[in-house]
Amino acid sequence: MVEYLIFSVLNTLVLGMLLFMLSSGLTLIFSMMGVLNFAHASFYMLGAYFGYQITTVAGFWSALIISPLLVGILGAAVERYGLRTVHKYGHVAELLFTLGLFFIIEEGVNLIWGRNAMPNFIPASLDFPLFTLFNSEFSAFRAFMLLISVAIFIGLYLVLTRTRIGLIIQAALTHPEGVNALGHNVPAVFMMVFGGGSALAGLAGVIGGIFLITEPSMALTLGPIVFVVIVVGGMGSLTGAFVASLLLAGLQTFAVGLEYSLVDLLGIIGVTVNADGILRDIWRIQLSHIGPILPYLFMVLMLMFRPKGLLGKREN
Template sequence: MLEIITFSTLNGVLYGMLLFMMASGLTLIFSMMGVLNFAHASFYMIGAYFGFEISRRIGFWPGFVVAPLLVGGVGALIERFGLRRVHGYGHVAELLFTFGLAFVIEELVNMFWGRLPVDYRVPPSLDFVAFKLFDTTYPAYRMFMLATAVAMFVFLILILKRTRVGLIIQAALTHPNMVAMLGHDVPTVFMLVFGVGAALAGLAGVIAGPALVTQPSMAGLLGPILFVVIVVGGLGSLTGAFLASLLIGLVQTFAVAINGSLFDLIGPTATTIFGELGSVTVAQIAPILPYLLLVVVLIVRPTGLFGNRET
């Protein structure tokens, strides 16, 4: 039991940090531009594929550095030549633009790399066992992922708290109109934020690709969960996004470890009241728990746990 708790905590935190790498960019983009970017998880996927392509040609480490930059560039270009054009048509059009974009990106990835998972390997320099606890090994690569995520988190905090751009972004989180009125070049800041957000998602993809599976459906799997994270955390709140990421990471990991069902909890009455649902185990419904959380949080507190804006 202790073994399961230890490893579930580790894996849950890791998954949560991975979510946060994407959610941070997504929530920044949303707060500043009002766009819920459906294609955000697609940047994560492109990151993984760029990382794979570079790693098989040059090596993992060049890919680790270059791929996120490339993804950031792609993101900035999409903002400059696509999203900005749609901006005038309102938020719904922007949202639908990213919705279509996610679709096209998935198809392009299908075309270039095929529909089957690609062979994106953990670099040999990290392919060893980090530690062994209760007879279960924990790979060094996962520790590396965790370290990268934490480093990125610290880096993001420093930028936001210590730089001028960070100040503008922070101001724009709560008072986007006022920032524009103060005469800042808002379109460029938008492009920058969109590019950086994409690059962060790309970085998450580069490091998650070898540990999970790099395949065209990886964006579709994560996309909706990201929305859950930023909405539950509170739109526009980085702290909220961070805590919600960890919460969802841990909830999903721990739910898997629980075998119990309503039937086990309250006995046969469960099946009389809930029918088949009475015998469904917590582990079975692990992936839908985030959505349940989403709906409940929004009903009870439409601003999310830490947010103060609704739209």
């Protein structure tokens, strides 16, 4: 049991930090530009595919640096030549633009790499068990993932609080018009944030593609969850995104272990119900199966009752 708990906590951390890497960029983009970027998860996927491709040529470590850079440049270009053009048609058009981009990137990936999953494996230099606890192993790659994401969290925090550009970004988060009025080049800041956010997604992709699986549907699988993270965490709050990522990852990891149905739970407190009849399905739902719906339930409730999110600074 102790072993199970420890490893579940570790699994939560690994998955949670991956989510955080993805959502940190998105939350900045969303709260600054008001754009619900549907293509964010697509940049994550591109990061994974670029990472795979570069790895086959130049090795994992080059991929880890080059792939996020490429994705970042692509992101900046999308902002400069796409989003800025549609900006004049309003938020709906911007949002739909990113949705269209999502489809194009997914198909583009099919076009270039085909529909099958890529043989994207843990690099040899990280493919060993870091430590063995009881008799479970914790792989070095997972530890490396944790390391990278913690580094990103600290790095982002420092950039946002200690640098000039970070201060402008922070100001633009809450008072975009004011920042513009002060003579800062807000469009350029937008482009940078969009590019930077995409690069972070790309980095998450390089790692996540190996950790999970590199395939054309990977964007669709993670996309909605990332939205949940930024909504639950709150607009413009990195800490919120961090907390929400861990929370959601924990929900999904721990729910798997709980194979109790409502009937069992009621049985514990001494209530027996007739588990047939019209509500049969509801009585028989196991907690382990509720895992996938909890994030969305969270998100809807949060939006209805506390649109600011857990640690958000403002609404919309």
